[in-house]
Amino acid sequence: MVPRPMNPKTTDLYRQLSDQVSVSSITHWLKEMIAIPSENPMESDARPGHREQEIGEYYLQQMHELGLTVTSREAAPGRPNVFGARAGKKDRPSLMLCGHLDTVPTEGYDDPYTPHEKNGRVYGRGSCDMKAALACYLEVARLLRDADVTLSGSLILCGVADEEWQMIGSREIGRNGPFADQCIIGEPSDLSVCPAHKGQFGLFIRTFGKAVHSSIPEQGENAIERMARVVNALSDYNEELASRDPHPLCGHGTYSPGVIRGGDLASAVPDYCELEIDRRVLPSDETEQVRQDIAARLDPLRQDDPGFRYELSEPSWDIPANDLPVESPVVQSLLSASAELTGHPESARSFPGATDAPHLKTPAVVCGPGSLSQAHSIDEFVEIEQCVRATKMYLRAVTDLVA
Ligand SMILES: [Zn+2]
The missing domain is CATH 3.30.70.360 (Alpha-Beta Plaits)
Known part of the structure; x- marks a missing residue:
């Protein structure tokens, strides 16, 4: 299927914003988040070294500084879900950018929480899975604030607890909201657009x-x-x-x-x-x-x-499995952005793993920077170029769907 053309009404806004994407902002946030250990406590309770609480507070603070209206709720003690909304002229249409705050454990990993940059990559636990996408979302919010863009719908950023174990964070959101018309989950897909995955x-x-x-x-x-x-x-x-x-x-x-x-x-x-x-x-x-x-x-x-x-x-x-129709506006927007940025047509794929998507009760597509082969590895990294491209793809979806 050929992706539908970008929305001409908002293409100028997209171009203006995407020209301003800042590598240093993205890598700054990414490195700060890698340095906050947020290992999933798995069967245990939250405890030192497993600080979803601390990264939740950090993410909340960044969203607040970027002018978003922030709230948080605990999915379990010490395990927050955090939200930031940029309200538009109306509540709808709405777009959610969602990512988990936790990482997998670090056994055998030499110095997982000292982020470092080498050969166009940022290394560290959580770099691609999935603090990179969380950093890209902040960059989207920064660009909208700096350009003083008034959205016609609303944009919601969402940091979620416990994706790597029982997904109590996204299950809580599925019960209590917020809900949106469409959602992007920036799990590491090498920026493939993945509207479906197995359960x-x-x-x-x-x-x-x-x-x-x-x-x-x-x-x-x-x-x-x-x-x-x-x-x-x-x-x-x-x-x-x-x-x-x-x-x-x-x-x-x-x-x-x-x-x-x-x-x-x-x-x-x-x-x-x-x-x-x-x-x-x-x-x-x-x-x-x-x-x-x-x-x-x-x-x-x-x-x-x-x-x-x-x-x-x-x-x-x-x-459960996830299955968003390929014709969905958010999928089409990401596909057309990808085609424009890479110069070759992109088709929708399935994501290999299971994600928060089916729990959110908001139709969701998976698309994020980094590769699943680095996720959960003991040499995790993300390509900075992919972070920049991801930010532009998310900007395209924001401008197509809620600008
Ligand atoms: Zn993940």
């Missing part, structure tokens, strides 16, 4: 047996051996998924067995085993269908083993 659904499959001393295994029932049959029964599940109709951007769903646990000691026949599976689901997939798929493969195992019993747990992960 992540996980659950435990549990098998049961009868524990006896391992010297008389014939008198017991081995839960691990039963799990081996489960694993075998699911071994061609991916082939079945690949035979179903694909999503135009996401392709096929997938299945992967990820974690297995069972037995306490080798001298006993184990009576319990569990397998955690990861199922990447398409926008059209229902989680109930996933459970039925698994049951259809496991129920027949009773034929050869009348004592065979299994259990499917409640979901261990349940992040």
